[in-house]
Amino acid sequence: MIILDLEWNRGYDKTPLEEILQIGAVRLDRLGGMIQDTFSVFVHPCVHKKLNRTAKLLPELDSALHSPYDFPTALRAFTDWCDEDTVFADWGGDDFEVLRQNCDFWKVPAPTPSQLIDLQMAFSLRLGTSQGLALYRAAEYCGIPDSFTFHNALNDAVYTAIVSAWIDSEAMMLLALPKEIRRLQNTPAFPPQPDLQAGPYGSLQAALNGRGCRRPHCPLCGEAVWVRRWYSEQPDTYLSDFRCKAHGSFLCRLSLSPTESGQWQGRLAVPEVTPALLREFDSAIRAKSIPCKASKPRKDFRRRYTRRKTTPGA
Incomplete structure (x- = not known):
């Protein structure tokens, strides 16, 4: 060495x-x-x-x-x-x-x-x-x-x-171990969390990028945190870690399924971190990584036009 x-x-x-x-x-x-x-x-x-x-x-x-x-x-x-x-x-x-x-x-x-x-x-x-x-x-x-x-x-x-x-x-x-797994080694215990419904979305990628799917909450203080990247080994299940500044790192699971109309809807969960879940997360990390893309905010032209019209002397 x-x-x-x-x-x-x-x-x-x-x-x-x-x-x-x-x-x-x-x-x-x-x-x-x-x-x-x-x-x-x-x-x-x-x-x-x-x-x-x-x-x-x-x-x-x-x-x-x-x-x-x-x-x-x-x-x-x-x-x-x-x-x-x-x-x-x-x-x-x-x-x-x-x-x-x-x-x-x-x-x-x-x-x-x-x-x-x-x-x-x-x-x-x-x-x-x-x-x-x-x-x-x-x-x-x-x-x-x-x-x-x-x-x-x-x-x-x-x-x-x-x-x-x-x-x-x-x-x-x-x-x-991948750094994402290491961050979860000291995840604190927390009470069971309810799943959050998200969607429907027009496409699978839109669901993965959607605000409702990418915004889990810290199970201890309720702070909302953005997911930056999904990892997936199965086509209907996506995992990621997120970090609360006050309480450390947690893991979230996103389950997606298509509707009869061709749209996608999901269920976002923050489960208890167990050895079995860490093994599943490790496999997902090694299988596929999907970066998230935030949608660009629309410019409110109507508000800007109204403000310009109401300005004295306009």
Whole structure:
């Protein structure tokens, strides 16, 4: 397993590139295991003419500015060091995407991981929170002494490797689930809710986009929340999650059926979140995703015309 960390500069010019200034990595045999090897290379910036505010504060900036290596050379050294390791992890999920972005810019092949692990999300799941902690906060929480400066790619990869010892198998199991499922793990208990009738609508898509179908209510405070996307494995049943700011995430089920006249009518429910329902939701997520489109409000030309006619001097 390779734990990767990068430092980069986002310039002020029009080139959309987070230009990498340092690649740091450590090799582990498993999460929380002993560090077997380390890698670090500084990359001389040559795309952006100016450094942004964050890059100017990097403790090893001079090493990058005076590095003899351009990005393709540094990448070649990194891929040679990785050898046959194809499992990568980082803190926050951004580093490998930035690496790919730089590979595309320089037209060089990017590493092809067999697995990517967001250790920041896994650590948050271990703590039972959805908030992503900064690496230095996670190290502080774990009681890891700040022996090295942060924002050095190799040092940050070492800190990430040590923090990974606090990530258990349950957190990794939750990490493998879709984020929509993870949001429902701590849904509070609530009393049974009545189903809401919706429709009829002129078409199936109109029903999926309809206000009556997309507006479930929090079962604890009654706040109405918009559904942004439906998931479906069966043609007559649609599932989605929605979030109340005060009480967390809930799941809603929309059942649709055609009428004899060719229209569609529905029934919207907020059921109790059970393991069986979560499995059904997981299957629906993997089967089909349908984004909702809100209808555009009509302009009230009559009101505007009346206001104009009644204006003095009109």
